[in-house]
Amino acid sequence: MSAVIAPVREEHIPAVQEDLARADLYALIARLLYSPDRQLLRAIAAAGEIGAETADAPLARAWRALAAAAEACDAETVNEEYENLFIGVGRPEVMLFGSYYLAGFMMEKPLALLRDDLAQMGLARSESVREPEDHLAALCDVMRHLILADENRDTAGLEQQKRFFTRHIQTWYQPFCDAVLESKSANFYKHVARLIRVFFRIETESFEML
Amino acid sequence: MAETKGKLSRRNFLLAVGAGGAGAAATMLAKSVPQAETKGELGDDAKGAGYHVSEHIRNYYRTTEV
Numbered sequence: 001m002s003a004v005i006a007p008v009r010e011e012h013i014p015a016v017q018e019d020l021a022r023a024d025l026y027a028l029i030a031r032l033l034y035s036p037d038r039q040l041l042r043a044i045a046a047a048g049e050i051g052a053e054t055a056d057a058p059l060a061r062a063w064r065a066l067a068a069a070a071e072a073c074d075a076e077t078v079n080e081e082y083e084n085l086f087i088g089v090g091r092p093e094v095m096l097f098g099s100y101y102l103a104g105f106m107m108e109k110p111l112a113l114l115r116d117d118l119a120q121m122g123l124a125r126s127e128s129v130r131e132p133e134d135h136l137a138a139l140c141d142v143m144r145h146l147i148l149a150d151e152n153r154d155t156a157g158l159e160q161q162k163r164f165f166t167r168h169i170q171t172w173y174q175p176f177c178d179a180v181l182e183s184k185s186a187n188f189y190k191h192v193a194r195l196i197r198v199f200f201r202i203e204t205e206s207f208e209m210l
Numbered sequence: 211m212a213e214t215k216g217k218l219s220r221r222n223f224l225l226a227v228g229a230g231g232a233g234a235a236a237t238m239l240a241k242s243v244p245q246a247e248t249k250g251e252l253g254d255d256a257k258g259a260g261y262h263v264s265e266h267i268r269n270y271y272r273t274t275e276v
Contacts, residue, residue, distance in 0.1 A: 018221055018230030025229070052228025059228040155217075202229045209220040 016153065023147040025199055030140035032192050033096060036082055038075035045071035058198045066191040073188045084185045094179045094186075098134035101172035107132060114168050118142070121160075136176065139169050155210065162207040173200050 031040060044067055052060040085094050095101070102110040111134050118124060118133060123142065125133050133139075146164060150157030173196065180186050180193035224230040 016221070018224040021230050022224070050228040053226040057226075057228045063228075199229065202224070202227050206220050206224055206229070209216055209223060 019147050019150075019153075022203070023144045026140040026144040026147070029192070029196055029199070030137040030144065033086075033135075033140070034137040036075070036078050041070040041073065041075055041078060059195075059202060062191070062195040062198045066195050069188050069191040078188045081185065081188055085180070085183060085189055093183055094176070096136050096176070097132055098136070098139070098168060098172045099132070101175045110134065110168075110171075117164065117167065121146075121164075134168070136169075136173070143169070158207075158210055162210060165203055165207060169200065170204055173197070 028044075047067060049055070050057075050060045050063045054060075086092050086096050095106070097106055097111075098114070099106050099108045099111045102108070111132055114134050123145075125138075131138070143161065143165060146157070146161045150161070177193040177197045180189050183189075186193070221230070
């Protein structure tokens with residue numbers, strides 16, 4: 001395992017605070033959508049406020065609500081909710097894969113387009129992994145990677161992030177969030193969905209400023 | 211000039227809405243987990259050393275102690 005992962009070298013970390021914060025938020029969302037655990041919930045519950053211009057900023061509110069939910073829920077309950085929502089027996093209640101929202105089925109053309117784009121960026125899925133690349137956690141992790149790997153911090157790097165986000169996340173995150181918010185099985189993950197919705201709206205708006 | 215202006219307003223926007231200040235909360239979570247090999251790998255070996263998204267996530271999220 002340690003052969004695949006290693007600490008990011010110092011020079012890869014963007015100097016700009018807001019981009020590092022974005023990378024961290026992507027990492028956190030990916031982790032919540034892949035496999036939540038007790039330590040993660042504790043850390044969220046214990047984390048401080050998000051420093052926005054006003055305490056009433058939507059991201060700050062969504063974060064506060066998630067932290068309160070993390071404090072109130074035990075890990076077993078959250079794990080069970082995760083399994084019921086996203087894994088299920090047979091068909092999951094809520095799909096985590098973009099192709100489902102974009103084409104109506106898993107493993108459809110949008111996944112092929114995503115694979116082409118990943119290949120162009122030199123990224124690929126390990127052969128030993130079963131989940132398709134359009135899992136929202138994987139897409140968030142690609143965004144995190146693009147932010148952290150952008151050493152030049154120029155417009156081209158941001159344009160690459162924008163292109164990936166616009167093509168592969170912006171196109172379907174809203175119906176995904178709606179599905180979680182409408183689910184009767186969801187409780188903790190409704191807070192996660194609200195955080196995702198607010199953060200991705202901010203991303204959309206900020207990319208439009210480029 | 212326009213590019214700099216665009217960057218500045220984007221930065222101000224991110225800071226104002228809290229996406230730039232999220233570090234206080236989210237950084238501690240992300241910092242304590244292993245990160246992926248990134249750019250150095252990409253050009254070295256297109257087949258073997260590419261960024262293995264899902265494999266990375268599997269390791270990333272299953273071996274983590276926050």
